[in-house]
Amino acid sequence: MRILRTNRKKKRAAGFMIPLPFAVVMLASVFSLGYLGLEIRCETLGEQLKELEARRKEAHDKRLYEEARWANMKSPGQIEKVLRRHRLTMIWPRQDQIVFVGESEPLDVAP
Amino acid sequence: MIDKRKRGRLLTVALLLLVSFGGLGYRLGDLHLAPSDLRRNELQRLRCVEKTIMVHRGRIYDRRGNPVALDLSLKDLIADPEQIRKADQVESVSRSLARVLEMDPREIAERIDRPGRRFERVRRFMEESEVKQVSKLGLPGVYFREVSARYYPKDSLMCHIIGFSDHDGVGSSGVEQTMDRFLRGCPGFLESRMDGRRRELYGCRIQDVAPQEGADVHLTLDQHVQYVVEKALDKIMEEHRALGAWAIIQRVRTGEILAMASRPAFDPNKFFKTSETERLNRAIGYVYEPGSTMKILTIAAALNEGLVTPSTVIDCENGAWWHQGRLLRDHHSYGKLSVADTLKKSSSIGAAKIAVERIGKTLFSDYLTRFKIGSKLGIDLPGEESGILHAVDKWSGISCSRIAIGQGVSMTALQMLGVLCAIGNGGVMMRPYVVDRVVAKDGAVLYESEPMEIGRPIDRNTAEVMKRLLARVTEDGGTGRRARVDGYAVGGKTGTAQKPESGGYSETDYMASFVGFLPVTKPEIGIIVVVDRPQPLHTGGAVAAPAFAEIADQAVRYLGLFPARTAQALVASSQ
Numbered sequence: 183m184r185i186l187r188t189n190r191k192k193k194r195a196a197g198f199m200i201p202l203p204f205a206v207v208m209l210a211s212v213f214s215l216g217y218l219g220l221e222i223r224c225e226t227l228g229e230q231l232k233e234l235e236a237r238r239k240e241a242h243d244k245r246l247y248e249e250a251r252w253a254n255m256k257s258p259g260q261i262e263k264v265l266r267r268h269r270l271t272m273i274w275p276r277q278d279q280i281v282f283v284g285e286s287e288p289l290d291v292a293p
Numbered sequence: 294m295i296d297k298r299k300r301g302r303l304l305t306v307a308l309l310l311l312v313s314f315g316g317l318g319y320r321l322g323d324l325h326l327a328p329s330d331l332r333r334n335e336l337q338r339l340r341c342v343e344k345t346i347m348v349h350r351g352r353i354y355d356r357r358g359n360p361v362a363l364d365l366s367l368k369d370l371i372a373d374p375e376q377i378r379k380a381d382q383v384e385s386v387s388r389s390l391a392r393v394l395e396m397d398p399r400e401i402a403e404r405i406d407r408p409g410r411r412f413e414r415v416r417r418f419m420e421e422s423e424v425k426q427v428s429k430l431g432l433p434g435v436y437f438r439e440v441s442a443r444y445y446p447k448d449s450l451m452c453h454i455i456g457f458s459d460h461d462g463v464g465s466s467g468v469e470q471t472m473d474r475f476l477r478g479c480p481g482f483l484e485s486r487m488d489g490r491r492r493e494l495y496g497c498r499i500q501d502v503a504p505q506e507g508a509d510v511h512l513t514l515d516q517h518v519q520y521v522v523e524k525a526l527d528k529i530m531e532e533h534r535a536l537g538a539w540a541i542i543q544r545v546r547t548g549e550i551l552a553m554a555s556r557p558a559f560d561p562n563k564f565f566k567t568s569e570t571e572r573l574n575r576a577i578g579y580v581y582e583p584g585s586t587m588k589i590l591t592i593a594a595a596l597n598e599g600l601v602t603p604s605t606v607i608d609c610e611n612g613a614w615w616h617q618g619r620l621l622r623d624h625h626s627y628g629k630l631s632v633a634d635t636l637k638k639s640s641s642i643g644a645a646k647i648a649v650e651r652i653g654k655t656l657f658s659d660y661l662t663r664f665k666i667g668s669k670l671g672i673d674l675p676g677e678e679s680g681i682l683h684a685v686d687k688w689s690g691i692s693c694s695r696i697a698i699g700q701g702v703s704m705t706a707l708q709m710l711g712v713l714c715a716i717g718n719g720g721v722m723m724r725p726y727v728v729d730r731v732v733a734k735d736g737a738v739l740y741e742s743e744p745m746e747i748g749r750p751i752d753r754n755t756a757e758v759m760k761r762l763l764a765r766v767t768e769d770g771g772t773g774r775r776a777r778v779d780g781y782a783v784g785g786k787t788g789t790a791q792k793p794e795s796g797g798y799s800e801t802d803y804m805a806s807f808v809g810f811l812p813v814t815k816p817e818i819g820i821i822v823v824v825d826r827p828q829p830l831h832t833g834g835a836v837a838a839p840a841f842a843e844i845a846d847q848a849v850r851y852l853g854l855f856p857a858r859t860a861q862a863l864v865a866s867s868q
Contacts, residue, residue: 228495243366246349247421253360253446258520274850277780 342493346481347441350462351507353455353469353476355516356551356729362455362469362561365444368424368437370394370416374407376434386432390415393426405434417460418442445561451519453574454512454553454674454727457561465564466572468510468728470675475731475739478507508733513549513726513742518542521847522552525822525840530556533827533836539575539706540823540840542848545714545816547744548723550672551848553577578676580703581804581823584790585772585833587699588644589808590712591652592636592762594660597755600651603633603762607643614642617690621645621698637765639772639787641698648697657693658685663750664712665722666704670747672725680704699790700798706806710821713785713808715748716763717816720756722748760784764813776807776838778845781856784816785809785841787833792826802826807837811845817854820845 254260265272324332353362370390377386383406391398394416404413417440419427424437443458456467464473481504486497526538535556542552555575559567573579595601612626623642635643648657661667667682681703683692695701707725715722724745731740751759763784766773772787788806791798806823810816822837822844830836848854 224496225494231495232493239366246363246365249360250363250365250444250446253363254448256359257447257450258517259448259450274847276850277855280855 340486342483342485342487344483346483346502346504347439348478348480348504349441349506350443350458350478351476351731351734352509353472354509354511355451355514355519356512357515358511359516361447361451361512361516362443362445364441365418367418367420367440367442369414369440370419370427371436371438372405372413372415373434373436374405374410374413376411377405378408380433382433386435389430389432390427390435393423393430447516448562449558449560450516450523451512451514451554452558452561453555453572453576454514454550455561456675457564459564467574467674468512471673472510472728472731476507476510479505481505506734508731508739510731511729513544513551513729514553515551515851517851518848519552519554521851522554522844523556523558525844526554526556528843529822529824529827529836529840533824533830535824535827537575537579537825538823538840539579540844541576541706541710541821542844543710543714543725543819545717545810545819546723548714548725549729549744550725550727551818551852553727574674574676575706575823575825577672577674577705577707578678579825580678580680580705581825582702582790582793583699583704583709584788584804584806585639585641585644585699586709586786586788586806586808587697587702588636588639588641589716589759589763589786590660590664590666591644591648591657591697592632593716593751593755593759594657595632595647595651596758597660597751598652598656601632601647603631603758605632606630607632607635607640607646609635609640609642609646612642614645616645616649616694619691621694633762633765636762636786637768637771639766644697645694649694654685654688654693657697658688660750661696661702663748664715665708665748666702666712670707670711670725672707673728673742677707678705680708699788706821706823709806709808710819712750713763713810713821714816714819715750716756716759717784717810717819718756719753720749720751721746722750760813760816763809767809772832772834773807773809773838775834776809776841776845778811778842778849781811781845781849782813783809783811783842783845784813785838787838789832789834803831805831805833805836807833807841809841809845811849812854812856814856818845818848818852820848 349364352360354360372386377383383402386405387398387402390396390401401415404415407413419437427435441462443462445452445455445457454467456464456469458464458469458473462477464470464476469476482500482502483498484500485493486499487493522540522542526540529535529538537556539555540552541550543550553574553576555573557571559571592601596603606629609623609627609630611628612623614621621642623640625638627638627640627643630638630640630643632643632647634640635647652660661682667680669677669679692701711722711725724747726742728740728742730738730742733739763786764782765771766786767777767783768774773783773785776783776785785808788804788808790804790806791800792802792804793799794802804823804825805827806821808819808821810819820841822840824836824840827836
């Protein structure tokens with residue numbers, strides 16, 4: 183009788199076999215992590231936006247304050263005080279003190 | 294083989310873990326997937342935040358774009374008395390705050406040592422430096438609340454025109470009141486959710502309505518011209534120890550008010566500390582007997598009807614005239630005067646006779662109505678008075694003679710100036726106004742004033758004649774010599790009226806006034822100055838006329854009203 187040898191060179195199947203449940207769980211995890219990442223990114227952006235909003239408001243308030251200060255400094259009474267402090271006297275010119283350059287030029291004597 | 298005991302332990306641990314995670318899983322599912330309505334509502338209530346977003350009131354500018362009223366974002370200092378008491382920090386908090394705010398620590402302690410109270414405003418409108426100092430202290434139960442505060446950077450300049458808005462942001466006086474519906478704006482609204490640390494989540498905003506800021510109001514007044522007027526009035530108040538003084542500058546051809554000032558005045562930043570007397574805008578809200586300035590109207594009426602000419606001679610009875618059983622005196626004894634000289638020398642008898650013997654009471658009453666005496670002129674400010682003019686059927690036997698010289702009738706300075714400006718404008722009376730336009734933040738013009746004719750009391754020819762007659766008042770021999778302005782012909786009239794008291798007239802208290810326009814050839818601006826009870830000098834020529842000259846002299850230079858370039862200059866200066 184002839185004894186046949188067992189072929190021990192088993193052909194290995196090509197590719198990588200992943201069990202289905204494991205694959206599902208992996209996929210779900212990837213999506214979940216992706217979603218979580220986006221969620222965190224949105225929150226971070228939201229916080230940055232809020233911070234920028236707050237900074238814009240602060241800048242706006244500061245601008246209001248400076249405009250108010252400037253308006254106060256420019257008031258005629260304050261200007262007069264400064265002129266007095268520096269011992270200056272200023273009056274608006276009379277007609278005979280003004281030289282008109284060009285007849286067609288409109289007057290612009292006021293600030 | 295695993296030991297039976299070890300297997301038992303393993304099973305116990307697995308069971309415990311299963312129960313724990315199972316329980317947690319159930320709780321998670323219960324909270325997130327199927328909470329009861331009650332719980333859901335409670336959760337939503339805790340996480341929800343609803344906030345009204347503060348809005349700034351619109352600004353007010355003068356004609357050159359200088360802001361005269363604007364809102365600032367400031368902070369109120371708030372204390373939580375309950376929290377401070379629980380922390381047993383009343384004394385230390387009071388001392389710390391008192392040091393920074395320069396207040397009495399006992400006063401602060403009294404305000405924050407209140408059981409059950411959760412809110413106490415310690416200080417309004419804190420400055421930035423004070424906020425930083427208090428923040429650094431890190432005091433328990435002390436925080437800031439952001440508020441919008443109205444600020445008037447020019448202090449008391451134009452105070453009666455601008456008015457003020459109260460702490461609730463409601464316009465309560467002046468332009469702040471009449472233009473409140475434009476200035477007010479619309480607050481925004483934010484509805485959102487908070488996280489566990491009570492921070493608002495940007496991504497969970499449900500509603501985010503931006504605030505709509507109020508529109509800006511642009512006035513016709515000029516801050517520099519206004520300042521000139523106010524300085525002149527302050528000088529009058531000091532030099533003549535007057536009870537009050539007021540003045541108006543108006544553009545003759547359009548009715549725009551370039552300046553309007555009244556003394557006493559107030560600081561609108563401290564409106565809560567002012568009295569009614571200070572807040573009264575006497576230029577439009579105080580009626581007085583105009584005295585001799587009324588003669589302008591009397592003579593204009595007679596000329597317009599052709600009843601007299603400038604050279605018509607009137608017998609001034611040598612200074613004493615008995616009429617209807619009552620004696621009327623002149624300040625000087627004049628014999629016969631022409632109509633032109635009646636005005637120049639301000640003869641009361643001359644003017645009274647023109648009214649009584651030439652015009653007659655019915656026609657004279659008609660002219661008073663045409664000149665809007667006893668009626669409001671419709672200025673866009675609150676508090677305008679119409680004056681007092683009785684119906685002609687209620688006049689007594691001497692009313693006509695007395696009204697002709699400015700007694701027995703009351704009017705405002707604005708009305709008197711309106712009479713003069715009508716003459717300067719060829720007989721056309723214009724509505725006075727202080728608001729030029731209202732502009733929204735996006736640039737849309739919501740409201741714009743246009744010059745508006747409100748009457749033609751006299752014709753152009755009469756107006757031309759009156760201008761020449763009024764110019765003579767400031768010549769030598771006229772009562773208004775001190776109203777002259779170098780280089781300009783000024784037309785106007787003085788007024789010196791006894792103040793009424795207890796059924797008669799005071800011998801010591803007078804209203805002194807001067808009303809005029811310049812240049813006479815083509816009047817551009819009309820100015821009136823009224824002084825209440827000046828002492829010791831009391832005549833219009835001595836008190837009001839010099840102030841008129843001082844104001845006019847600076848105003849014409851600033852506005853560029855040079856006789857050769859009058860119209861062109863005023864157009865350029867308004868741009």
